[in-house]
Structure formats: structure tokens, C-alpha cells
Amino acid sequence: MDRFIHTESLKLYRKVLDETTDESKRKLLLELIRDEMAKEPKPKE
Numbered sequence: 001m002d003r004f005i006h007t008e009s010l011k012l013y014r015k016v017l018d019e020t021t022d023e024s025k026r027k028l029l030l031e032l033i034r035d036e037m038a039k040e041p042k043p044k045e
Contacts, residue, residue, distance in 0.1 A: 009036050 017029040
């Protein structure tokens with residue numbers, strides 16, 4: 001379930017990022033994307 005929420009959050013943030021031109025909103029969205037991506041588990045080597 002957490003993986004689904006993580007994936008859907010990233011999709012939504014990227015979609016809104018593509019649609020907005022407001023620089024402050026874009027900055028916030030980029031931060032949200034970065035934070036969400038930081039939650040991804042590291043691949044095992």
C-alpha cells in the first residue's frame with residue numbers, strides 16, 4: 001500500500017509540475033518530488 005501511495009504521489013506532483021508556470025509552486029513541487037524520491041529504498045547490490 002505504501003508503495004502505491006508513493007508512486008501515485010510522484011505521478012501527481014510531476015503532472016502538476018508540468019501544468020504550472022508559477023515559480024513558487026514549481027519550487028514547492030520540486031521539493032516534494034525530491035523528498036518523495038528520497039523515501040525510495042536503495043537498490044541492493
